[in-house]
Amino acid sequence: MAERTEENSHQVIMIGAGPAALSAAIYTTREDIDTLLLEKAIPGGLAAVTDQVDNYPGFPDGVAGLELANNLQQQAERFGAAIEPTEVTALHDEGEWKRIETITGDYYAKVVLIATGSAYKKLGVAGEEEYYARGVHYCATCDGAFYRDKRIAVVGGGNSAVQEAMFLTRFSSHLDLIVRSKLRASEILQKELQKFVDEGKITVHLGVTTDEIVGQEGKVTMVKGTDTETGNEVTIDTDGVFVFIGLSPNNQFAGDQFQTDEVGLIKSDANLMTNVPGIFVAGDIRSGATMQIASAVGEGATAALKIREYLEGHPIDVQAEV
Numbered sequence: 001m002a003e004r005t006e007e008n009s010h011q012v013i014m015i016g017a018g019p020a021a022l023s024a025a026i027y028t029t030r031e032d033i034d035t036l037l038l039e040k041a042i043p044g045g046l047a048a049v050t051d052q053v054d055n056y057p058g059f060p061d062g063v064a065g066l067e068l069a070n071n072l073q074q075q076a077e078r079f080g081a082a083i084e085p086t087e088v089t090a091l092h093d094e095g096e097w098k099r100i101e102t103i104t105g106d107y108y109a110k111v112v113l114i115a116t117g118s119a120y121k122k123l124g125v126a127g128e129e130e131y132y133a134r135g136v137h138y139c140a141t142c143d144g145a146f147y148r149d150k151r152i153a154v155v156g157g158g159n160s161a162v163q164e165a166m167f168l169t170r171f172s173s174h175l176d177l178i179v180r181s182k183l184r185a186s187e188i189l190q191k192e193l194q195k196f197v198d199e200g201k202i203t204v205h206l207g208v209t210t211d212e213i214v215g216q217e218g219k220v221t222m223v224k225g226t227d228t229e230t231g232n233e234v235t236i237d238t239d240g241v242f243v244f245i246g247l248s249p250n251n252q253f254a255g256d257q258f259q260t261d262e263v264g265l266i267k268s269d270a271n272l273m274t275n276v277p278g279i280f281v282a283g284d285i286r287s288g289a290t291m292q293i294a295s296a297v298g299e300g301a302t303a304a305l306k307i308r309e310y311l312e313g314h315p316i317d318v319q320a321e322v
């Protein structure tokens with residue numbers, strides 16, 4: 001464990017440098033609050049690996065995800081935000097100072113913002129990586145509109161899969177819902193789903209695994225699966241596949257000190273503070289998040305303003321206290 005020094009101490013440390021943290025950093029650094037972001041991959045988070053973002057306000061023709069991510073990073077750095085490439089492995093509330101363990105050493109902060117996002121669970125089948133974002137998707141709000149009057153296949157049988165399948169019918173010419181075993185969605189959702197089935201908008205394939213996503217000339221054309229009862233191969237023609245088999249919150253470093261929901265997303269109060277005083281949370285890792293860049297950016301801004309209020313109530317001078 002490294003001792004606290006001037007060099008490793010900051011007023012605010014943000015874990016992650018995706019849209020939520022970068023937006024928060026624009027606000028904190030512009031007000032001269034010493035802010036360090038710790039990022040294990042590339043700044044910009046999931047936005048940086050999204051091909052085209054069509055629903056981020058202010059860009060009438062859409063914007064490349066990487067361009068948006070770079071702009072957010074440049075704006076935060078213009079005001080003095082520092083981004084350190086490292087992975088956070090543990091977070092300790094030691095009272096006045098929080099100790100952040102990383103693979104490159106310890107850091108200390110008066111306030112921590114957790115903005116580590118979440119990963120969508122993958123099927124792990126052939127074709128999934130190859131057609132990622134070009135026929136295989138994990139976000140209906142983000143990519144559904146690319147499938148107007150086209151066939152869509154949705155994989156999953158829980159609440160999100162059923163909800164998103166029904167939402168996607170506003171675009172699709174027909175939708176196939178592929179469920180490995182049986183539907184796990186709530187009874188109310190299953191009743192709603194039945195209406196779409198009766199109207200011929202959705203076909204539900206129960207007890208069918210998804211084994212391969214097949215394409216031709218760079219485009220998805222079919223899902224291949226197996227009927228678990230008969231063992232027969234099942235093929236479903238489609239133009240795109242949306243996978244909703246769960247979320248993996250990036251919370252491995254957090255231990256059990258935070259209140260979380262059943263998925264593992266971290267709960268906050270109305271100030272976006274967790275149950276640990278001085279530790280805030282924003283973006284896709286927050287319970288109740290809407291998993292959109294615009295909302296992550298908004299939560300980042302809100303968290304920054306609440307962090308400022310918190311710091312004003314707990315005035316500090318990092319250098320004087322070392």
Ligand SMILES: Cc1cc2nc3c(=O)[nH]c(=O)nc-3n(C[C@H](O)[C@H](O)[C@H](O)COP(=O)(O)OP(=O)(O)OC[C@H]3O[C@@H](n4cnc5c(N)ncnc54)[C@H](O)[C@@H]3O)c2cc1C
Nearest residue numbers: 016018019020040045046088116117142283284291292293
């Ligand atoms: C394929 C795809 C397409 C999408 N398309 C759209 C779209 O069109 N429109 C839209 O609004 N949204 C879209 N989204 C969702 C959007 O990207 C997210 O909602 C948004 O990026 C969330 O921002 P965030 O800052 O909360 O988290 P993230 O963007 O996930 O950023 C979190 C960051 O934290 C880092 N991190 C995680 N753990 C650690 C750790 N232990 N130590 C250090 N760093 C860590 C990660 O590397 C990452 O950079 C899409 C998502 C995907 C996957």
